[in-house]
Amino acid sequence: MSTEALLDGGAASRRVSVDDALAWHAGEFGRWQLRHFVLVSSAWLLEALHTMVMIFADREPAMVCAAGEGRCGAADTCAGAAAGWEWAGGPASSTVSEWGLVCGERYKVGLVQAIFFAGCMIGAGVFGHLSDSFLGRKGSLQVVCVLNGVFGILTALSPNYWAYAALRLLTGFSAGSVGLCSFVLATEPVGPSRRGAAGMSTFYFFSGGIAALAGIAALFPSSWRMLYVVTSVPSIVFVVAVLPFVSESPRWFLVRRRADDAMRVIRAIAHGNGRSVPDDVTLKLDDEGDDSVGGDKNLDSSSGSIIDVFRSRTTRFRLVLSVVINLLASVVYYGLSLNVVNLKTNLYVSVVVNSLAELPAYLLTALLLDSLGRKPLAIGTMLLSGVFCSAGSLVAGAGAMRVVRLACGVVGIFGMAATYNLLFIYTAELFPTAVRNAALGCTSQASQMGAILAPLVVLLGERVPFALFGVSGLVGGMLVFCLPETKNKPMYDTMAGLEEGEKILLK
Numbered sequence: 001m002s003t004e005a006l007l008d009g010g011a012a013s014r015r016v017s018v019d020d021a022l023a024w025h026a027g028e029f030g031r032w033q034l035r036h037f038v039l040v041s042s043a044w045l046l047e048a049l050h051t052m053v054m055i056f057a058d059r060e061p062a063m064v065c066a067a068g069e070g071r072c073g074a075a076d077t078c079a080g081a082a083a084g085w086e087w088a089g090g091p092a093s094s095t096v097s098e099w100g101l102v103c104g105e106r107y108k109v110g111l112v113q114a115i116f117f118a119g120c121m122i123g124a125g126v127f128g129h130l131s132d133s134f135l136g137r138k139g140s141l142q143v144v145c146v147l148n149g150v151f152g153i154l155t156a157l158s159p160n161y162w163a164y165a166a167l168r169l170l171t172g173f174s175a176g177s178v179g180l181c182s183f184v185l186a187t188e189p190v191g192p193s194r195r196g197a198a199g200m201s202t203f204y205f206f207s208g209g210i211a212a213l214a215g216i217a218a219l220f221p222s223s224w225r226m227l228y229v230v231t232s233v234p235s236i237v238f239v240v241a242v243l244p245f246v247s248e249s250p251r252w253f254l255v256r257r258r259a260d261d262a263m264r265v266i267r268a269i270a271h272g273n274g275r276s277v278p279d280d281v282t283l284k285l286d287d288e289g290d291d292s293v294g295g296d297k298n299l300d301s302s303s304g305s306i307i308d309v310f311r312s313r314t315t316r317f318r319l320v321l322s323v324v325i326n327l328l329a330s331v332v333y334y335g336l337s338l339n340v341v342n343l344k345t346n347l348y349v350s351v352v353v354n355s356l357a358e359l360p361a362y363l364l365t366a367l368l369l370d371s372l373g374r375k376p377l378a379i380g381t382m383l384l385s386g387v388f389c390s391a392g393s394l395v396a397g398a399g400a401m402r403v404v405r406l407a408c409g410v411v412g413i414f415g416m417a418a419t420y421n422l423l424f425i426y427t428a429e430l431f432p433t434a435v436r437n438a439a440l441g442c443t444s445q446a447s448q449m450g451a452i453l454a455p456l457v458v459l460l461g462e463r464v465p466f467a468l469f470g471v472s473g474l475v476g477g478m479l480v481f482c483l484p485e486t487k488n489k490p491m492y493d494t495m496a497g498l499e500e501g502e503k504i505l506l507k
Contacts, residue, residue: 029190061093122172199428
């Protein structure tokens with residue numbers, strides 16, 4: 001049957017949306033979706049490796065006095081070898097020790113981190129658009145993973161600091177879109193009642209990737225170059241060994257007017273789940289019939305770019321709010337996370353503990369997501385983080401009160417970890433398939449901007465950062481009040497479908 005026939009349907013056909021096809025016939029989350037979800041979500045491991053490798057590659061190793069303890073003098077550490085100081089792990093153990101990024105050159109460590117996140121910000125917008133347009137979700141994921149692997153390996157060959165910074169920019173350009181493409185591709189084939197819990201589960205892979213990175217880094221403490229090679233090769237392996245067994249999103253096929261391919265995926269899902277789709281069932285877009293009710297032709301012909309989002313008042317308002325909320329959440333999340341290097345404990349253990357501490361937040365959010373809804377949960381977790389960060393700014397950092405401030409920070413990052421990851425699901429459900437990745441790319445850019453700002457906030461002292469984190473959490477929580485609830489609402493395919501659906505809900 002031709003694409004046109006499937007879209008237009010015949011007199012005997014039952015035309016249903018993708019959500020209805022999954023709920024009524026193929027299954028919302030069966031064996032097929034579980035397998036597909038695990039394969040696609042494993043890409044989050046790759047993003048964790050490429051993003052957090054800087055913690056170990058750019059660390060400042062301990063220095064030892066070659067002439068013997070007490071003979072070099074603490075004041076002469078900036079002089080390095082000229083004053084008798086040596087790096088404990090050797091000069092090749094990190095970029096700091098190899099290129100002498102200490103004292104007056106220390107700012108370069110923060111600079112390269114900001115450059116990486118700047119690349120993430122640019123890449124999120126570019127690949128957010130490409131994955132909604134001709135490249136698709138799977139195609140975009142394939143491209144960014146290949147680029148990750150290539151740029152990561154080339155980073156290990158950097159002859160100097162500026163070449164290193166340039167390659168980290170290019171790595172960030174691709175790495176910032178891995179989670180974005182993976183999240184959408186993993187959740188779009190899932191039915192509406194299971195989509196929220198499935199979406200929250202993707203972030204276990206990211207935390208697991210951080211914990212795995214700590215173990216990998218512990219095996220290569222004396223070579224930051226080898227660490228980059230080992231953490232980049234998995235991206236190539238993923239493209240060769242995993243992606244061939246992953247299907248493109250049926251929603252993307254349908255929006256691109258490839259209904260025969262969309263139906264093929266739906267039938268594959270049903271077969272994998274031990275179910276079947278009746279022969280008379282065909283798929284339809286949710287904006288069909290809009291011509292008779294005054295649908296906006298501009299919205300119908302969405303090209304999948306961010307410009308289409310701004311054409312609609314509804315999605316324009318949602319996008320502006322989502323950008324601000326994601327920016328505030330990112331400042332708090334990354335700002336609190338950066339305290340790991342200041343704990344003065346074993347770095348590898350600290351990173352593992354920090355990654356595992358986020359898991360209860362994901363679990364609690366997944367359990368409460370469908371009962372409380374997206375909006376109340378986002379408001380509650382942001383306000384929880386804001387209140388405790390604000391309280392931390394009022395606590396003196398001396399004596400036993402350090403424990404109280406530490407506790408405030410732990411609760412703060414618990415709440416914001418839940419919020420930060422919930423926003424992926426919430427934002428994805430606020431926008432239709434035609435522009436979903438473009439919108440997510442824009443909010444991801446805002447998150448990366450927050451990641452760039454977070455280190456600067458941390459430098460402001462002891463109490464001021466907590467105060468700013470508290471204000472950010474409280475303001476973000478209040479802004480969520482302005483967004484609509486998406487629990488148990490359809491996942492619209494087109495801009496016109498969303499506009500018409502919202503009008504019906506308001507009646």
